[in-house]
Amino acid sequence: MNAELLRALDLATARDWAGARTALLRLDDPVAGRLAELVGVLDHQDEARRRSTARLRHEIGNALAIVQANLEGVIDGVLEPTADRLAGMRDALASAGLALESLGKP
Amino acid sequence: MTDNRLKRVLVVDDEPEIVDALRAYLEREGFEVSAAGTLADAVDTYRRIEPDLMLLDITLPDGSGLDILRATQSEGRRTPAIMLTARAEEVDRIVGLELGADDYITKPFSPREVVARVRAVMRRAAVAAGAPRRAGNTIAIKDLEIDVDAHEVRVSGRDAGVTATEFRVLRVLAENPGQAFSRAALLDALHDDGSIFERTLDRHINNLRKKIEPDPDNPEYLHTVYGVGYKMRARER
Secondary structure, three states, X not given: OHHHHHHHHHHHHOOOHXXXXXXXXXXXXXXXXXXXXXXXXXXXXXXXXXXXXXXHHHHHHHHHHXXXXXXXXXXXXXXXXXXXXXXXXXXXXXXXXXXXXXXXXX | OOOOOOOEEEEEOOOHHHHHHHHHXXXXXXXXXXXXXXXXXXXXXXXXXXXXXXXXXXXXXOEEHHXXXXXXXXXXXXXXXXXXXXXXXXXXXXXXXXXXOXXXXXXXXXXXXXXXXXXXXXXXXXXXXXXXXXXXXXXXXXXXXXXXXXXXXXXXXXXXXXXXXXXXXXXXXXXOOOOOEEHHHHHHXXXXXXXXXXXXXXHHHHHHHHHHOOOXXXXXXXXXXXXXXXXXXXOOO
């Protein structure tokens, strides 16, 4: 039992949540059962974090792409520095700022 | 496709400011640019203009840039495509799903870099399409045939459906059967001009194995040389 329990916990440490849960439930033991529930909670949190990171990456990446592409264009003389264009860059930076804010206070 | 018209690029991104900047750079370089901001619009525009290359953002309001690749490939055309993404985890899907994207660029990017990549991918596509037709330009190793003229790989006479990049890797190895290539040497031999390739070389080899090997886990053609890299099996005498 101990060896199997340790193996299941190793799987959880490696963030193989499904593997860890299956191994724990197979032990058919109340403590292992509670640990399986705990692993389920961690799995959820991990997934939520991954999704929120992906969303932030998308939002910040897009905003920076707008600023970089347009600034470079103006510097290279390919784009005119019109008020609209500058406002677009400002809005992009503001939305990157909002995305950062959603991470919470430092 | 004639060569005396402007090369057409289809840019698909739902951020108009990104499209504007890319359009300005590409037009300055002599490309004809069409743009779309949604999946539906992109597929429509694709059919109408038959672009020479697509720049595809992956995350679109009504779907994924990868869906555009799938849709166009199911129509039987292989249009060179460069994927744009802000999400590193999507990169695995681009190269892993054998979707045949030729390159990818992560956001934020330099539009000058994008133009350079567009040129590089078009150059490769032109070499592939315009190579002089000589009879019998086929490398044959056991049941594997690499038809350099048709840019096609066949296993026991059946088209293996390799991507442009996979073809180039396989060709270099097959032209030197039995010779082990380190990853760096293989990249040198490919004259690849972007760092992109180095990061995904192992995955291209894995994809090739899935397509050409009877048993990908026990490769008959593409051998791993431990501590070195890869080699193609030696020709039978």
